[in-house]
Amino acid sequence: MLRTALATLLSHWRRHPGQLVTLLAGLALATALWSGVQAINAEARSSYAEAAAALGQDRLARLVAPDGGPVPLAEHVALRRAGHAVSPVISGELRDGAARLRLFGLDLLTAPPDAGGPALGGEGIDLAAFFTAPGVLLMSPATQAGPLPPDLPPVLVRDGIPPGVAYTDIGTAARLLGQADPSFLLVAPDQPAHLPPLAEATGLRLVPPGDDSGVARLTDSFHLNLTAFGLLSFAVGLFIVHAAIGLAFEQRRATMRTLRALGLPLRTLLLAFGLELAALAILAGLAGLALGYAIAAALMPGVAGTLRGLYGAEVAGGLSFDPRWALAGLAMTLAGAGLAGAQALRRTARLPILAPAQPRAWAQASARAMRLQAAAAGVLAAAALGLALWGGSLVTGFATLAALLLGAALALPALLGLSLRLAARGARGALAEWLFADTRQQLPGLSLALMALLLALAANIGVSTMVGSFRGTFLGWLDQRLAAELYLTATDVDEAARLQAWLAPRAEAVLPIVRAEATLAGRLGAVYGQADHATFRENWPLIAAEAGAWDRLAAGAGVLVNEQLFRFGDLALGEPLRLAPGLTLPVVGVYSDYGNPMAQAIVTLPVFAATWPEVAATRFALRVPPDQAAALATALREDFGLPADAVVNQAQIKRFSLEVFEQTFRVTGALNILTLGVAAVALLTSLTTLAGLRLPQLAPVWALGLTRGRLAVLELLRSVVLAALTFALALPVGLVLAWVLLAVVNVEAFGWRLPMQLFPADWLRLLALALIAALLAAALPALRLWRMAPTTLLKVFAHER
Template sequence: MVKDRLALALARRLARHRWQAALSALGVALGVGVVVAVDLANHSARQSFEVSLRQIAGNATHRVIGARGLDERLYAQLQRNGIRRAAPVVEGGVRLRGEFFQLLGIEPLAESAFRGWAPPLNSSAIVGLLGGEDAVLMSARDAQRLGISAGEDARIKVAGAEKIVRIAGVIKSGAGGDGLLLADIAAAQRLLNRFGELDRIDLILNASEVARIKELLPADARLVVPQARNRARAALGKPFQTNLAAMSLLALLVGGFIIHNAARFSVLQRRELLGCLRMLGATHAQLFARVMFEALALGLVGALAGLLAGAWLARMLLHLVARTIRDLYFAAPAGELQLPPELLAKGLALGLALTLLAALLPALEAARAPPQAVARRSLPELRARRELPKWALAGGVAMLAAAALAAVPGGGVLSGYIALFFLLVGFCLAAPLLALLLARVCAPLFGALFGFRGRFALRGVGAGLSRTGPALAALTLAVAATIGIGVMVESFRASVSGWLTQALPGDLYISIPANSSRRAATALPPGFAGDVRALPGVAAISSGRSVEVETAAGPAALHAISFAPKSYASFHFTEKLPDLWRGVERGEMTIISEPYAFHRGLRAGDEVSLLAAGGARAFTVGGIFRDYGSERGALIVARDPYARWWGDDAVSTLGVYFSDGNDAENLTAQIKSVAAAYDARIRVTSNREIRGYTLRVFERTFAITRVLRWLVVAAAVLGIFSALLALQFERARENAVLRACGCTRGEVFALGALQTGVVGLFAGLLALPLGWLCAQLLIRVINPRSFGWTLASLPPVSTPSVYLEALALALFAALLAGLYPGWRTARASPAAALREE
């Protein structure tokens, strides 16, 4: 009976502050929503990435690959020798209606055991494939999305050339086949211009066949296990996704502050009531349970709303995540959103756990409320201030732990994130004390600037710290995060841009864009390079051949380069051996990019084994160079040894160096006309254009980061809004006295605005050092540990805009949040407020 009354009494009080309740639920909703959205988008992207790898690999237990693809006759040889469950594959990337598709050339007659989603052998879809040299199948979903129906012709672009295919049918089997064009191997060879060769042979082998097949393979072919390779490829996207997940947790952290704030407020506001209830016989435990229950109820409502919002948001994020993965890893995830219940449950649990954690302290406070505290309003405020140094000390310890974690050499990505978390939380714990100190320091300045109002506002902030502290901390955290991420992106861009300037010493670059093969870039026509070199005004050319080669640890990108004199200077080595270039030219050494070294754990002087035409060939790592071109990394060897050992003297890229004092425009036009005479697909690009394009891709990669940053800020604005709203209610009487003493509404409003402005300003000021620290962690610890990239660390003066924007953001966020509460206070009738007294 007492318990019910207790609940009722507290609930009534809460109902009067339903705005407060709604806002704290919204805070949780936002936090949970962002976490769930990122989680879902990540999961779906990863899932479709894996599905697309798996569906291409099928049920194969093994796979035969070659140094330069495979001679198609090997397949027949295996068949004749009783290796029956074998499926030849020719594959390449094509564009259909501007979208990337994987053209998968198969032998339908050998398929049934391999790719379960492929149509059955006795279906007319497969029959349609066998029927024509231009017939392809696509998934029903893709066909519907693109508005293509079976029987229609469609234009595809293969290595820049346009070809016509007939959509012979659609595959209706579930998730399989999305992003694929399935063709008979004869058609695929013709469309991709890959006569006589295979990319691989998929196999289902038993133990005795494994032994047998090894004797049948030529020296330049290798038997590999596709599952391991798929895992390795899928793992590539992981650091990127971990980054997103970590950012989403920031939003949740901010949400936690909001609910903490709200719970704390509800306790403060109901102190009298709680004191009365204690006097009436309510136990500590009852009050504790009551406050926790309230918080939990709000948390539950918020978390549930967060799940809905998260699912909705994930749909938008998925597009960005999938696009980034495509840009970074050259895979084509289908991008279908999935809603696995365990992820939703995880989001819900996270939201509730955070709510409980955030409400713990206020609930304890409520339970501890002494009955006589009814009249002593100043008591909690005093205690809160007394405890500030304790919190700050705890914060200091946390930040020290962060520093220690960051300093441990060879630590993982996770420890980097934990360090970041400690740093943020530690700083936020210390934030109220810092704000108080800041208020003291600023007092004379404010007095001088705004007179008594300035001092009044500052004191008010100091006095109200038990209420404004968490909100201030939340805003600090959010703004610091935007600084950290902003600085990181800026220094990333500066690094990439600097690298681009150095890495592209040539004036023009010539290639055929879009590969018809996964394995090798499209070759330039023979004779073309010589013709370009012979043009007057061309000082030198460098030529390159880009292929995928097999290493002991799976496929890797290899560039075989014939260097121009200026090429050598285009490499910036992080480590190298002394006689590096001679070793490279002789074919004894390779130079590898930083991410490649990072992923494979290689140092200069180590050895790598590459599968060449005559079998495995060892190279010494002569140097490790900075490269932001590929997250997977790449190896470089000299072209002459490559041509000899791989039996491939094709050229896929030319770098053209003009001699000084030439009319660059005229020469470019000449080269373009030479190119057009050879092959219309050849693209001549200036180094400036490449730079521009690369930076555009870069911007796209960070689009999602920007979205998340704004979500974190939104959560913080919400937090500060709810804190200020509550604060203004608290101040109702204070303001009434001011009004009664003759202040106008405008003056009261201005005073309120000044106070909230102070909160925003302080949060912004505190966020500056924290943001800088975050950026250092991201640049020096987390990024190298995630991707292997060394980024230039920019001093704050070189990116002042990031810091100034953040400060303005904090100020603006606080003022915006203070608008409505200020307006309400100013409008309140002083008589009504004073009557309560």
């Protein structure tokens, strides 16, 4: 019986393959976008976990030099000779143009087992080769495939090594990095019992395990962004699925009634319906997973670039398949389909056997339902407002967005109905009146698709406004901030001194850049020493400042802080800020510092030198007449002998910064386009299915003397009008969305607030895009109408009684 019922339900799809494709496509697209984003997130997270677990950072404590520099080798040996189980690591980055490689040089003879270093032995590694020059580098296949600096020792490929990282013997690392002192010491968990605690035995700083997994925290916001996008896409997909399932239900309403009249128990019918839904969801879910994997694989390099550029987090550019990810994606699809199908199932359960057997216009939402929706929209709008005003965290920021978008979507049918009623009142001529009235009558059937369109458009406007604002502000800021023509890095203090002497007659100003790590308002950050120079006074934009801020800074009577520190530390101008033991200065100004997630403060050079005498300047900003910058850079390389990458000019930094920036938003841009595409598909689905049901409404108009061609054009027009009206509502929603992103989410996630800029040209482009999408969506049903045989229309009358 169940089989007969199921076969009968499924026979519907054989007769209406287009609907089946739509339903499957909707579910598959929703799954694809959602699972694609999840795949990206999962890949990135596993990369962080690998990085965090590198050398057992998550389990092993470390000893580091208090000044953040290397640990003197003698100090390491002294600890070993006192019996402490510590193991040295020399780490550093090899760089050559775009090629970067992080080296971890381990001493495998003393490394604790938890360090998770390479498993040698028995795998054909020549151990003598590993321990003696030129040594051997171990890296993952992905790292080996990427661009690598030249002149590396032989490479052995091993899985399980974080991306962008090579493990090697400490001697090899020392040779490649030119550094003899360990970067830090790993501390074995079990220390000999008779020894004094390490903290007493050494002046080195003991860093507990897992203390610098800052990358995960920093990138959280980025992944939250992606997840939010994924959910939005999934929601848009659900609108399609909901529409398709609802339609499939309505079209089979009569069949179901007949089935019941002929003696099919309700429970069996519901079961058959549920099974059908589950089968379709699994089918579409699998297709969606494949598609999602493809999307993720295509976007992954961009994401990896973003994470590397913006946060310094190394993530593999490739994608690995994780069955848990697939299962989660499939579960989400089933849940989504269940959610979308629940209403249809409920209506099936309540379906009276004896109601008139004619197909009703489907999903005819009552006025009451419309009012309920509008009321819910009002509540959500109020919630969004409240969250925006009184919320204060990333989560409330995203909750604001969710309330805003959902509220706008729910308000859409009511607002469209109102607009159409107003338009009808102003319409002249019977045809226009009919068109508006008829469109209004169609709203319930189209509203889901239009909501999806609204969401996609609003998200598009919001994100592009944010990105545009970010870009504009960032560019202006870069111009101001990178005022010096050249930036130099000396390898050591001696070279720095010779450099300064050499430059004295050749540059207008040689401004040292010195930095020390410090805990600022409870956060790990950096203090910079800055010379008092017109370069900074004239170019550095201060967001807020006390009178004479630069003078007080120069006098050593004040400190400048970046916007991030100012906001996170909840500081106020004039408030004293502790920078180091014995150094507390009032905050006299705040500067914007885009692209940097860390807390930062600036003091004048003499104050810095007095507080951190051990930090010597090896980096310098040079002021020279701009037309001489290139010549001086060449001279620095050729005459003075600085390595090529130790001289960087302003333009290079700007280009690099911009690249980072563009990478950052390439991913969101791609998702944006995809979401819009999904919305267009939703519209196409709804219009196609409505077309069949609307024949009874169109046939009389045709009979009364309108050509099919004219009717088809009117169908196109109707679609365009609805899209335009939706866009009109999406615009303010998108702008509010942008505002929330800039003023709430950004501040919480990154610590800076950006002034919002408007880009009307982008809106026009998007409007055109939306109208084209609407035209395309309406084209197929309109074409069918245009070509429809008159007998088909006549049948309407024959069937109607």
